[in-house]
Amino acid sequence: MSEWETVVGLEVHCELATASKLFCGCRNAFGDEPNTNVCPVCLGLPGSLPVLNRGAVELAMRLGLALGCEVRPSTFHRKNYFYPDMPKDYQISQYDEPINVDGVIELPDGTRIGVERAHLEEDTGKSTHVGGGGRIHEADRSLVDYNRAGVPLVEIVSRPDLRSAEQAKAYVNELRAVLLATGASDARMEEGSMRVDANVSVRPAGSSTFGTRCEVKNLNSTRSLARAIDYETRRQIELLTDGEPVVQQTRHWDEADGRTHPLRSKEEAFDYRYFPEPDLVALAPLEEWQAAVAEALPLLPAARRRRLADVTGAGIASVAVVVERGLDHLVLAAMEAGGDAGRLMVHAEHDLAGTTGALDVDAFAGLTRMEADGALTATQAKAVLAELVANGGDPQAVAAALGYEALSGDVLAEAVDAAVAANPGAWDRFLAGDTKVTGFFVGQVMKATAGKADGKAVTALLRQRAAG
Amino acid sequence: MSDAVPPSTSLPAVEIAAAVRRGERSAVEVLEEHLAVIHEREHEIHAFNLLMDDHARVAAAHVDRQVAAGHDPGPLAGVPVALKDNLCTSGVPTTCSSRILEGWCPPYDATVVARLRMAGAILIGKTNLDEFAMGSSTEHSAFGPTRNPHDPARVPGGSSGGSAAAVAAGFAPLALGSDTGGSIRQPASLCGVVGVKPTYGRVSRYGLVAFASSLDQIGPLAPTVADAAAALEVIAGHDPLDSTSVPEPAPELLARLGEGVEGLRVGVVAELMGEGIAPDVRRRVEAAADALAEAGAKVDDATVPAATYGLSAYYLIAPAEASSNLARYDGVRYGLRVDAPTTAAMNTATRTAGFGAEVKRRIMLGTYALSAGYYDAYYGKAQKVRTLIIRDFAAAYESFDLLLSPVSPTTAFPLGAKAADPLTMYLSDVCTIPSNLAGDPSVSVPFGTGDDGLAIGVQVLAPALAEATMLRAAAVLEDAVAGNHPGGRR
Numbered sequence: 001m002s003e004w005e006t007v008v009g010l011e012v013h014c015e016l017a018t019a020s021k022l023f024c025g026c027r028n029a030f031g032d033e034p035n036t037n038v039c040p041v042c043l044g045l046p047g048s049l050p051v052l053n054r055g056a057v058e059l060a061m062r063l064g065l066a067l068g069c070e071v072r073p074s075t076f077h078r079k080n081y082f083y084p085d086m087p088k089d090y091q092i093s094q095y096d097e098p099i100n101v102d103g104v105i106e107l108p109d110g111t112r113i114g115v116e117r118a119h120l121e122e123d124t125g126k127s128t129h130v131g132g133g134g135r136i137h138e139a140d141r142s143l144v145d146y147n148r149a150g151v152p153l154v155e156i157v158s159r160p161d162l163r164s165a166e167q168a169k170a171y172v173n174e175l176r177a178v179l180l181a182t183g184a185s186d187a188r189m190e191e192g193s194m195r196v197d198a199n200v201s202v203r204p205a206g207s208s209t210f211g212t213r214c215e216v217k218n219l220n221s222t223r224s225l226a227r228a229i230d231y232e233t234r235r236q237i238e239l240l241t242d243g244e245p246v247v248q249q250t251r252h253w254d255e256a257d258g259r260t261h262p263l264r265s266k267e268e269a270f271d272y273r274y275f276p277e278p279d280l281v282a283l284a285p286l287e288e289w290q291a292a293v294a295e296a297l298p299l300l301p302a303a304r305r306r307r308l309a310d311v312t313g314a315g316i317a318s319v320a321v322v323v324e325r326g327l328d329h330l331v332l333a334a335m336e337a338g339g340d341a342g343r344l345m346v347h348a349e350h351d352l353a354g355t356t357g358a359l360d361v362d363a364f365a366g367l368t369r370m371e372a373d374g375a376l377t378a379t380q381a382k383a384v385l386a387e388l389v390a391n392g393g394d395p396q397a398v399a400a401a402l403g404y405e406a407l408s409g410d411v412l413a414e415a416v417d418a419a420v421a422a423n424p425g426a427w428d429r430f431l432a433g434d435t436k437v438t439g440f441f442v443g444q445v446m447k448a449t450a451g452k453a454d455g456k457a458v459t460a461l462l463r464q465r466a467a468g
Numbered sequence: 469m470s471d472a473v474p475p476s477t478s479l480p481a482v483e484i485a486a487a488v489r490r491g492e493r494s495a496v497e498v499l500e501e502h503l504a505v506i507h508e509r510e511h512e513i514h515a516f517n518l519l520m521d522d523h524a525r526v527a528a529a530h531v532d533r534q535v536a537a538g539h540d541p542g543p544l545a546g547v548p549v550a551l552k553d554n555l556c557t558s559g560v561p562t563t564c565s566s567r568i569l570e571g572w573c574p575p576y577d578a579t580v581v582a583r584l585r586m587a588g589a590i591l592i593g594k595t596n597l598d599e600f601a602m603g604s605s606t607e608h609s610a611f612g613p614t615r616n617p618h619d620p621a622r623v624p625g626g627s628s629g630g631s632a633a634a635v636a637a638g639f640a641p642l643a644l645g646s647d648t649g650g651s652i653r654q655p656a657s658l659c660g661v662v663g664v665k666p667t668y669g670r671v672s673r674y675g676l677v678a679f680a681s682s683l684d685q686i687g688p689l690a691p692t693v694a695d696a697a698a699a700l701e702v703i704a705g706h707d708p709l710d711s712t713s714v715p716e717p718a719p720e721l722l723a724r725l726g727e728g729v730e731g732l733r734v735g736v737v738a739e740l741m742g743e744g745i746a747p748d749v750r751r752r753v754e755a756a757a758d759a760l761a762e763a764g765a766k767v768d769d770a771t772v773p774a775a776t777y778g779l780s781a782y783y784l785i786a787p788a789e790a791s792s793n794l795a796r797y798d799g800v801r802y803g804l805r806v807d808a809p810t811t812a813a814m815n816t817a818t819r820t821a822g823f824g825a826e827v828k829r830r831i832m833l834g835t836y837a838l839s840a841g842y843y844d845a846y847y848g849k850a851q852k853v854r855t856l857i858i859r860d861f862a863a864a865y866e867s868f869d870l871l872l873s874p875v876s877p878t879t880a881f882p883l884g885a886k887a888a889d890p891l892t893m894y895l896s897d898v899c900t901i902p903s904n905l906a907g908d909p910s911v912s913v914p915f916g917t918g919d920d921g922l923a924i925g926v927q928v929l930a931p932a933l934a935e936a937t938m939l940r941a942a943a944v945l946e947d948a949v950a951g952n953h954p955g956g957r958r
Binding site (some may be wrong): 080 | 554555556562564569572574575576578673674675676677678680681682708709710711712788789791792795796798800801802811812815835838839840843847
């Protein structure tokens, strides 16, 4: 398979976290009683007209600017097709003039994935098929909930820059982080507020042209996204290896059998008969508005990663984990408060996976300072940190309560002296440069101090003695 | 006020409102007098799909109570108003003269309906129209045709034929219609009443059941120019519920009607005076030009070359938008549903049974015009023609303040004369369509009769938002045809 390259482009639909819908004042909320958040406009009653929600435009711009897009004057079109969960039997969507174009998503490993566009459109209602196994063709009845009809969506279309399932997953995770950071969406795949379709094709490695693609739908998690891309890659390679063509079609991912199944071919695709929406006017956000939105943008994940790496000197992997957990602010604040960068990062990466609970900045900083001073061993520090997270408090007091009475420098020095004096043979070997006896001396000192000594501090003292 | 008082049915709307506001007439009496005329002739004319007499009696009594309590019910106090049945009325069926909306009651009022209520008007009924406003004779109604009150063997024009007939028959001194390609002005011309198509965006479309959204505009039909002006002052003005509504407040019209046309430059549109226009119609337009000249206007020939292509462009753009606007009548949520085994089959069965032949024809035309591979050749090209028409009008308005043309190529034609031939029917709108494509205002004002003794209206066209100037000219023509001294009104 190594001679083939996977090419993936993603289309991600996200519900914007506005208070009201895209073209009316109805509540935008998930999980309410069916058909309670509806009005003549979002039900598409005869005579009703859409009025664009300013808040949705602002969130779309915020996302666009966060993705480095150019915000442009834009228009809306009608996408015409019959479907019972679509009240007007057309969807109002941006088409050839989208609000955001030409952005980029930077993955944690630094790979830059192009974003072709991020445009505004309205969501449809939701159908439920009752009886006959829940499939539309066998159902006894179909019920439609129009609460979701008219909820604002942004569709973020990537360029075909992704080269693996893992990369596609990383892209979705990064996009979700940007959506959350900007407050544009709550980006929950399981609730359907974030939906991903994947365009997958394969080509001989090194080729500069694209193979025939298939669009895969019904991807309800990043895990199914990755599985579906891997499946689709294998399927297409097998076809091509057997001399069969890949047919351009839309395919449905079946989570249960782990395969994709054809939905419709290119020839069966709908003719959406797009034309400019005459009920809306062109959208041209003023420069000042754009500038204000850009000004108010929070620092985004990629920039936060760069900042954390610069300040702490930590590696890509650690930095990515800490930023993904949103712990970079805590680490930076604790550094300001005098904490030890390396130890702060180690704890943030390994010991604070769940919650930071009652831990405060000064306590976190103080803890790593105690470690750095040799007052706590790494193991002890972990226990103290767990206690700080659970109940808060001062690290010195917690350490004392746990019996980690810090050894004063004198006591430690005495213990080291005693160990050297008691083992002259070993000391001679240490002086001769045999580093293997270091562990022996540390063990002796540990024993003498009931485990309260810090291994690194003992080693340092041994070296000091040898040198002077 | 004594026995010499004329019945309110012989009065224009502004006089009824003035009398009701002064407490000289009761709104209830005014209403009953109009209902009496309706009961006398409606069986013959069929102007209404639905009479709202119970609602109207309650509203009229309320107006009378307001006056009695010393409150002003508003500028249209006690004026009975007939509404085209494509305007949404809360809790009152709105059918668009289509089977497909069977049983549907809107849960809300159109903005114009709400504004009429606020102004003290009494809504007396919903008037007949060509189904979904598609037609020029009111014969394409699922509920049967409306007849012309001046000659019941003839059509009233359309699609606002019910509204025009209601005003002409004295059923109401005011009516609202909608105009997509001439649907207010052409029936106004054929019924001998005044009909105004305002600037696109001047009147909110919220609650007007859409035919072709970029062309639709609501306007008044009335016995006099002043009545139409009074109605327009009430219904015009920005509406936040319609994104295409212009930001300007309602214009001042009534107070300026008497300003005359002295010094105004008026152009007769050469392209709309040629082939296909009946000689008697052409002569009335020429007479109107003379009357305006006599009143002090500078009259000359004008040219709007692209207007020639208006009809062709219109019959691509309007059906294209209609094919999309009418998609929602699918049997899922409201109106007619014809059951079938699958959703798609139910959609098809419902639409097959619910729409009439003309509506189906236009849905098919529009669907075709928007189809992949045909869009550029049809819809795209039509939009370019539209741009040319806008440009040509703008050029004409550099030399002229107003333009003049026929409204309808002929006087009212007999029922059935054109119903079987869509193309001939479409030609009825050749003179009215250009202002819809341009988005500019125009008015049909009665200006005498043809060789057959039937009413002929002439069209005054104006640049966007120039309704006040346009209606000043209409008032001059109204005075001239009434034999009043030309040169302005007192």
